[in-house]
Amino acid sequence: MxxxxxxxxxxxxxxxxxxxxxxxxxxxxxxxxxxxxxxxxxxxxxxxxxxxxxxxxxxxxxxxxxxxxxxxxxxxxxxxxxxxxxxxxxxxxxxxxxxxxxxxxxxxxxxxxxxxxxxPAAWASAAGERDWSGRLDDPRFAQRITAAMDARGAFLAPSVARALHDLPIERLLDVGGSSGIYAMALLEDRPAATATVVERPPVDEAARTLLAERGAGGRIDVVTANMFADPWPPGCDVHLLSQVLHDWDLARVERLVQRSFDALAPGGRLVDVDAHVDGRRTGPRPVAEYSALLMHSTPGKCWSVTELADVARRAGFAGVEVRDCAADRSALVFTKPA
The missing domain is CATH 1.10.10.10 (Winged helix-like DNA-binding domain superfamily/Winged helix DNA-binding domain)
Incomplete structure (x- = not known):
């Protein structure tokens, strides 16, 4: 390829x-x-x-x-x-x-x-449209965005699995996991592991359909929930936020990271997969350019490694490990102290 x-x-x-x-x-x-x-x-x-x-x-x-x-x-x-x-x-x-x-x-x-x-302006500069998050209530728009995230993940998800190959996972919680393509990749070489994808409607139904079509419905279930307000499913040792935090402002980033810390057992891990700006906030250029798109159409941006490490530290996580993935993405691994 x-x-x-x-x-x-x-x-x-x-x-x-x-x-x-x-x-x-x-x-x-x-x-x-x-x-x-x-x-x-x-x-x-x-x-x-x-x-x-x-x-x-x-x-x-x-x-x-x-x-x-x-x-x-x-x-x-x-x-x-x-x-x-x-x-x-x-x-x-x-x-x-x-x-x-x-x-x-x-x-x-x-x-x-x-x-x-x-x-934020309208997604893709569409005239007269609601903001990106509000449009996800429209099944047609949600289907288009889910298809886009699934297409993006076809190349990225295997690279994330390679970057995290040595990370022990028994029960994965993929928060805002869209089609579940990242959960599938992480479970591929872990035959005993299972996963739950948390998604809002109507994306949840699209995820269930795709997982069933790909034969993953038995190992990966989908929970319909608001990730900011509803309880997160318990008993998971790894939480995955794959290209989720870049859609949100600092207050909501802090809320998601804190919710992960509170729901994880001691020794559990939070993994943030995204395009991350460097600590000096001067690049890399492809990430800085992507951040412009996100700033235009969402309340978020590409967060820097330093910014997210500070958020995680305030939530209670200990340190950060950075692992390179593909296409200018990286995985930040945060561990809850045992």
């Missing part, structure tokens, strides 16, 4: 250029050339931007070499030489009019609004 990582990046980075155009049209780099280096908080205040979308934008700009960012030093941000030469008035090679010619792209205006309000 050929490696499809380039295709994942093509899809996941679909909104990144529009976010850069929005920043150029807002004259971010000219402002930084006049005032930087400046703490990110001061930059946000001056530009009138909310914290979450501004963080995603700065990570994307850093990944493309347009700003220099130092989170370890009050999150200082300054314009890079590349941006100073080509995205400010300071030289005759100013490309702002070139970028500005695309300012009327719909997603550019959507990003300008998200930056100011922190309210």
């Amino acid at each position: 050929l490696d499809p990582t380039a295709l994942y990046r093509l899809r996941d980075g679909a909104y990144a250029t529009d976010l850069i155009i929005a920043a150029v049209c807002d004259d971010l780099f000219a402002w930084l050339a006049r005032h930087g280096p400046v703490p990110a908080a001061g930059l946000r205040e001056a530009m009138g931007w909310a914290e979450r979308p501004a963080d995603v934008l700065l990570t994307l700009c850093a990944a493309h070499g347009l700003v220099d960012r130092f989170v370890e030093a009050d999150d200082l941000v300054s314009v890079s030489d590349l941006a100073r030469w080509h995205l400010t008035h300071e030289t005759s090679f100013d490309l702002r009019p070139y970028f500005g010619s695309l300012a009327e792209r719909p997603a550019v205006a959507e990003f300008a609004e998200v930056l100011r309000t922190d309210r």
Whole structure:
């Protein structure tokens, strides 16, 4: 099989250029050339931007070499030489009019609004639609999203299973597990293990159908539940959150991680599989580009390893182990102290 990582990046980075155009049209780099280096908080205040979308934008700009960012030093941000030469008035090679010619792209205006309000735009910029989470109540949209997540998992799930091959699993809880494709992969080489997928309706029915069609219905059951409000099934030694946390804001990320800690027995593990930003929040570029899509259409973003490690530590977990998967994803393994 050929490696499809380039295709994942093509899809996941679909909104990144529009976010850069929005920043150029807002004259971010000219402002930084006049005032930087400046703490990110001061930059946000001056530009009138909310914290979450501004963080995603700065990570994307850093990944493309347009700003220099130092989170370890009050999150200082300054314009890079590349941006100073080509995205400010300071030289005759100013490309702002070139970028500005695309300012009327719909997603550019959507990003300008998200930056100011922190309210996600419609999924895929669909006109007049509810937000992404609300649309999951529509069976047709839920079926399309479940099919998309299942297609994504066909390559990713086996890589997650390889990365976690030595992790003992007797009973897996796959929270927000969509089609159950990751649970299936993790159980493949563990003949005695079983799993439960937690999903909301109508995704739960799609998961049951797919698991039955694939012959996994006897080992993997599906529980219909709201992962934020309903009790999590007990007796599981590993909880899996696969590309779930990136859909939610910090408060709800903290809630999910805390719920996992509270439901696990001592020695149990929480595994977060996702595209993770590095600790300096400057990349990697494919993850920073994917984060732009998530920031546009959900309340979330690609969280950094450091951010999630801090959330897990506050919940009570001890340390974090990082394991590389495929297509710019990694698995973070958190252990509840015995």
